[in-house]
Amino acid sequence: MNMEATVQISGMSHVYVSDDQANMALEDVQLTVHPGEFVSLLGPSGCGKTTLLSIIAGLIQPTQGEVRINGKSITSPTPEVGYMLQQDYLFPWRTIYDNSIIGLQLLGRLNMETEAYVAHLLEEMGLSRYRTYRPSQLSGGMRQRVALVRTLATEPELLLLDEPFSALDYQTKLQLEDLVIQTLHDRDKTAILVTHDITEAIAMSDRIILLEPRPGRIRREIVIPEEIRRTLPLQAREIPGFHELFRDIWREFELMGGKGEEAGR
Numbered sequence: 001m002n003m004e005a006t007v008q009i010s011g012m013s014h015v016y017v018s019d020d021q022a023n024m025a026l027e028d029v030q031l032t033v034h035p036g037e038f039v040s041l042l043g044p045s046g047c048g049k050t051t052l053l054s055i056i057a058g059l060i061q062p063t064q065g066e067v068r069i070n071g072k073s074i075t076s077p078t079p080e081v082g083y084m085l086q087q088d089y090l091f092p093w094r095t096i097y098d099n100s101i102i103g104l105q106l107l108g109r110l111n112m113e114t115e116a117y118v119a120h121l122l123e124e125m126g127l128s129r130y131r132t133y134r135p136s137q138l139s140g141g142m143r144q145r146v147a148l149v150r151t152l153a154t155e156p157e158l159l160l161l162d163e164p165f166s167a168l169d170y171q172t173k174l175q176l177e178d179l180v181i182q183t184l185h186d187r188d189k190t191a192i193l194v195t196h197d198i199t200e201a202i203a204m205s206d207r208i209i210l211l212e213p214r215p216g217r218i219r220r221e222i223v224i225p226e227e228i229r230r231t232l233p234l235q236a237r238e239i240p241g242f243h244e245l246f247r248d249i250w251r252e253f254e255l256m257g258g259k260g261e262e263a264g265r
């Protein structure tokens with residue numbers, strides 16, 4: 001057993017049963033994510049990305065196998081894990097500041113020190129002057145930055161990112177990718193991103209776990225070359241090796257083409 005790991009997934013299988021039909025969403029998945037590592041779960045629709053993330057979050061109990069976070073077996077949600085989702089889920093009636101502190105309030109950890117940390121995060125995300133605004137007065141990209149502040153405020157060790165950029169326009173998405181990576185690197189956070197965007201996975205990750213559907217299995221693991229890893233996502237797209245990697249993964253997607261959700265309909 002690797003004691004250094006933040007996340008250890010072993011012998012993980014999950015079957016959904018509905019109307020007497022069994023759907024093998026995940027089959028025998030093994031994965032170790034190390035402290036400070038950024039790992040993407042990439043694959044076509046229906047390959048089990050969201051199921052795997054929900055199991056890591058303790059929201060779904062797997063049919064078989066186990067998840068350990070910092071050595072502790074996960075059976076329900078835990079404060080060591082923070083989320084950022086496609087939708088920001090900000091409360092419309094609360095101000096930006098009040099939305100930012102909600103996790104701390106729920107955990108009973110709001111005090112002078114944590115409030116100062118929230119103020120610092122808002123400053124870092126360029127949101128200080130909007131603290132009294134309501135979410136409806138902010139753009140989509142700004143709202144996702146508030147969601148990031150809210151997630152980081154409770155200082156989780158592991159961040160689960162479920163397509164947090166997919167509802168944004170292209171330019172905002174690229175800017176936010178850079179900001180998220182910079183923020184996570186500065187704090188040495190471990191993160192797992194779910195995406196079906198090949199470019200995003202290459203630009204952001206240290207390692208990509210390519211999943212295939214029917215049943216959901218790990219098809220390949222791709223370690224991102226150092227040169228791309230040490231460059232922020234926007235600029236990383238300019239590196240020649242980036243395009244080679246893109247073509248390589250694109251081919252894998254083509255090979256999986258006949259196995260996607262649509263193909264099964």
Ligand SMILES: Nc1ncnc2c1ncn2[C@@H]1O[C@H](COP(=O)(O)OP(=O)(O)OP(=O)(O)O)[C@@H](O)[C@H]1O
Nearest residue numbers: 016018023025044045046047048049050051052196
């Ligand atoms: N609650 C559920 N009940 C029954 N089957 C489900 C349920 N949730 C997911 N599935 C099935 O399990 C498989 C994996 O789904 P999952 O949503 O984890 O894949 P995904 O890779 O996240 O897909 P997408 O990119 O479309 O969100 C799919 O075949 C899906 O139809």
